[in-house]
Amino acid sequence: MEIFYIKTANFPSKIPDETVLALGFFDGVHLGHQQLITKAKEISTRKKLQLAVMTFYPHPKEIVQGGKFNYLMTLEEKVKKMELLGVDYLYVVNFNKEFARLSPETFVQQYISDLNVKHVVAGFDYTYGHKGMGTMDTIKEHGNGKFEVTVLPKVELDGIKISSTHIRNLLLKGDVKQIKSFMGSVYETLGQLVVPFSESNVTVRNDGAYMSNNYIYTFVPNNHCSIPCTGKYLVEVQSFNQRETAIAEVISIGKEIEIQLCSQLELGYNNRELYIKWLDSLENEKIMIEQQTKELVPAR
Ligand SMILES: Cc1cc2nc3c(=O)[nH]c(=O)nc-3n(C[C@H](O)[C@H](O)[C@H](O)COP(=O)(O)O)c2cc1C
Numbered sequence: 001m002e003i004f005y006i007k008t009a010n011f012p013s014k015i016p017d018e019t020v021l022a023l024g025f026f027d028g029v030h031l032g033h034q035q036l037i038t039k040a041k042e043i044s045t046r047k048k049l050q051l052a053v054m055t056f057y058p059h060p061k062e063i064v065q066g067g068k069f070n071y072l073m074t075l076e077e078k079v080k081k082m083e084l085l086g087v088d089y090l091y092v093v094n095f096n097k098e099f100a101r102l103s104p105e106t107f108v109q110q111y112i113s114d115l116n117v118k119h120v121v122a123g124f125d126y127t128y129g130h131k132g133m134g135t136m137d138t139i140k141e142h143g144n145g146k147f148e149v150t151v152l153p154k155v156e157l158d159g160i161k162i163s164s165t166h167i168r169n170l171l172l173k174g175d176v177k178q179i180k181s182f183m184g185s186v187y188e189t190l191g192q193l194v195v196p197f198s199e200s201n202v203t204v205r206n207d208g209a210y211m212s213n214n215y216i217y218t219f220v221p222n223n224h225c226s227i228p229c230t231g232k233y234l235v236e237v238q239s240f241n242q243r244e245t246a247i248a249e250v251i252s253i254g255k256e257i258e259i260q261l262c263s264q265l266e267l268g269y270n271n272r273e274l275y276i277k278w279l280d281s282l283e284n285e286k287i288m289i290e291q292q293t294k295e296l297v298p299a300r
């Protein structure tokens with residue numbers, strides 16, 4: 001897969017071959033996105049064209065509304081998923097204030113027609129151009145017959161539109177188990193495992209690695225990735241080919257996010273980059289323990 005980072009009016013010097021282009025932000029590359037890209041792949045194979053995806057960075061909301069946006073994945077992770085889906089060209093358009101002001105017509109002319117696109121595929125709710133005024137009802141007309149258009153109807157699960165927003169809401173509720181049926185895989189967060197420094201708790205091994213004697217570590221998620229709400233979770237910690245099941249506690253969601261792993265972790269290296277896979281919430285267990293504790297209090 002070839003990646004083109006496009007800044008306003010700075011187009012690739014080599015215009016790629018004729019393509020089928022899938023459009024959208026694609027945060028999380030969930031099952032709705034996967035259906036869209038698979039559809040575009042089928043069309044590209046049938047028409048013997050290359051498959052291209054156009055996404056943006058940063059997220060339009062971060063620029064238009066300002067403030068921090070909670071992403072489901074980093075751009076690097078999105079790139080990996082696109083590669084697995086068989087994408088040939090990935091355009092990452094720098095979304096800035098100047099770009100946001102482009103009219104729907106100018107966007108279609110400069111960023112679609114001029115990029116040798118022969119077929120556009122996007123979902124029923126895709127919008128483009130200043131204030132998102134362009135829709136799937138206007139795109140064909142704005143393309144002046146230069147490309148075909150396929151619209152993917154709403155992909156739902158149990159009557160709910162599969163969307164990045166719904167997955168973010170599940171994270172806010174700590175309902176990590178449900179996420180798999182919307183994303184197609186367990187939600188995971190990339191970050192660094194750090195041994196909190198306290199002399200009584202840390203052993204320095206011969207190879208220089210810090211080991212936590214009581215198995216308590218701090219996990220610092222990579223910048224700007226969403227994590228579930230505070231509470232205890234059953235997780236899988238994955239680094240290279242090592243996997244461990246552990247209990248993670250999200251203590252606070254603020255500037256410094258810390259997650260403490262309390263199981264017997266053999267991955268005890270300091271500052272090691274790894275994935276946390278969020279398997280299930282242990283809040284029910286916590287509620288049960290709280291209820292049992294309450295029952296033990298003698299009646300006065
Ligand atoms: C040229 C262009 C200008 C845009 N301008 C705005 C804007 O002014 N305000 C806004 O909220 N979104 C704007 N957007 C974002 C789109 O409405 C939409 O969120 C984006 O294309 C991603 O689509 P998706 O959310 O369906 O994946 C713009 C998009 C494009 C391509």
Ligand SMILES: Nc1ncnc2c1ncn2[C@@H]1O[C@H](COP(=O)(O)OP(=O)(O)OP(=O)(O)O)[C@@H](O)[C@H]1O
Nearest residue numbers: 024025026032122123125126154155162163164165
């Ligand atoms: N459930 C779905 N059914 C059909 N098309 C979808 C679905 N979800 C996303 N798409 C399409 O996939 C592309 C990327 O969409 P986008 O990144 O806006 O996803 P989203 O899940 O709707 O995000 P958000 O919830 O943040 O708005 C767009 O063309 C969009 O219309």
